[in-house]
Amino acid sequence: MKEITLDTKISELLEIEGMKDILIKINPKFKKLNNPVLRNTLAKVATIKQAAIVGGMEPKDLLNKIRESLGQKPIDIKVEDNNLPQKEITKEPKIIINANELLNEDKNPLAVTRKNLKKLKDNEVLMIKSDFKPEPLIDEFTKSGYKVYCKMINSNRFETYIEK
Numbered sequence: 001m002k003e004i005t006l007d008t009k010i011s012e013l014l015e016i017e018g019m020k021d022i023l024i025k026i027n028p029k030f031k032k033l034n035n036p037v038l039r040n041t042l043a044k045v046a047t048i049k050q051a052a053i054v055g056g057m058e059p060k061d062l063l064n065k066i067r068e069s070l071g072q073k074p075i076d077i078k079v080e081d082n083n084l085p086q087k088e089i090t091k092e093p094k095i096i097i098n099a100n101e102l103l104n105e106d107k108n109p110l111a112v113t114r115k116n117l118k119k120l121k122d123n124e125v126l127m128i129k130s131d132f133k134p135e136p137l138i139d140e141f142t143k144s145g146y147k148v149y150c151k152m153i154n155s156n157r158f159e160t161y162i163e164k
Contacts, residue, residue: 004067006049006059006079013048013066014039022069026062027055029132032103041108042136049079050135056155089149089161093127094120100131110137113162117146120164128160
């Protein structure tokens with residue numbers, strides 16, 4: 001079996017028999033993996049490190065719990081925060097998306113966000129509401145050159161702003 005690292009994609013883990021249930025047992029927030037749309041879309045881009053952030057865990061803790069469940073030895077690593085400081089976006093959003101509602105409707109938040117960003121003019125803003133920090137989406141849109149800002153409203157509410 002391939003060694004599991006912070007960069008291992010969640011979709012790779014889900015190929016292992018019973019891993020979805022193990023992940024849900026590790027963190028109940030991973031119940032979203034029961035959604036086939038999430039498994040077939042975001043799980044393909046999300047790494048263990050990103051999934052840990054979505055689940056409100058330390059990446060090293062999630063990694064080692066997964067490794068232990070697979071008979072791999074835990075590793076002691078320092079996890080670098082490679083996210084650059086985000087400059088707050090204060091413009092009113094032209095479009096608001098609720099990621100939780102989309103997932104409940106078996107829709108893909110990444111695809112819906114991309115489609116809606118195409119509707120915006122330059123310097124306009126889209127906001128994503130969710131009960132988790134959407135780390136994979138943040139990384140995808142940051143890499144695509146968008147300005148992205150995420151703020152935690154409370155432990156169960158995040159607002160992510162994407163400026164075109």
